Amino acid sequence: AQSVAQPEDQVNVAEGNPLTVKCTYSVSGNPYLFWYVQYPNRGLQFLLKYITGDNLVKGSYGFEAEFNKSQTSFHLKKPSALVSDSALYFCAVRPPASGTYKYIFGTGTRLKVLA
Amino acid sequence: DVKVTQSSRYLVKRTGEKVFLECVQDMDHENMFWYRQDPGLGLRLIYFSYDVKMKEKGDIPEGYSVSREKKERFSLILESASTNQTSMYLCASSPEAAGTNTGELFFGEGSRLTVL
Numbered sequence: 001a002q003s004v005a006q007p008e009d010q011v012n013v014a015e016g017n018p019l020t021v022k023c024t025y026s027v028s029g030n031p032y033l034f035w036y037v038q039y040p041n042r043g044l045q046f047l048l049k050y051i052t053g054d055n056l057v058k059g060s061y062g063f064e065a066e067f068n069k070s071q072t073s074f075h076l077k078k079p080s081a082l083v084s085d086s087a088l089y090f091c092a093v094r095p096p097a098s099g100t101y102k103y104i105f106g107t108g109t110r111l112k113v114l115a
Numbered sequence: 116d117v118k119v120t121q122s123s124r125y126l127v128k129r130t131g132e133k134v135f136l137e138c139v140q141d142m143d144h145e146n147m148f149w150y151r152q153d154p155g156l157g158l159r160l161i162y163f164s165y166d167v168k169m170k171e172k173g174d175i176p177e178g179y180s181v182s183r184e185k186k187e188r189f190s191l192i193l194e195s196a197s198t199n200q201t202s203m204y205l206c207a208s209s210p211e212a213a214g215t216n217t218g219e220l221f222f223g224e225g226s227r228l229t230v231l
Contacts (some may be wrong), residue, residue, distance in 0.1 A: 043222035
């Protein structure tokens with residue numbers, strides 16, 4: 001079965017330190033990969049996506065993500081965390097089969113950046 | 116900027132009531148989605164629509180129906196609300212990028228439904 005795993009329910013990091021939020025997937029073929037962020041009582045906001053090309057993708061708010069095909073991972077990173085980055089982060093995968101509109105979401109990772 | 120508007124942010128309904136959740140997008144997107152978000156379960160797809168009057172079931176369609184009479188509007192209907200439908204409901208839309216299916220989702224602010 002196709003799936004997305006976010007192995008950490010919560011990640012704590014000190015302000016100014018680098019952060020990583022992990023995502024691995026089990027999807028056949030070459031899927032499209034996405035990261036979204038959700039602030040309290042809000043909808044999800046798109047951060048970045050990987051379709052093809054360079055394995056390092058840059059997105060909004062200084063975030064970037066590294067695609068690793070051999071490890072089927074798409075980890076979200078930021079060189080220097082801000083308290084305002086504290087939120088719920090979702091990884092999502094879209095299988096490439098034509099005609100499918102299905103996104104598979106991970107269960108989310110709560111990021112807490114401590115001042 | 117794309118705007119996806121969900122008509123109600125917070126609703127409280129009683130068991131057995133019929134509930135309508137409305138969603139409107141202003142960017143002429145072909146695809147629209149209804150998700151349900153529950154802690155520890157992530158987002159689960161209820162229904163999606165790729166065109167007016169077209170709909171497909173998602174992963175958890177039981178107890179729900181949808182309506183898309185106009186391109187910009189996608190409604191989720193709970194025919195007879197039950198307590199296990201207490202949840203956050205998220206509407207989303209995406210463009211159909213020349214058949215490549217690479218478009219990201221644009222979400223509304225969510226509708227938090229409590230069924231008593």
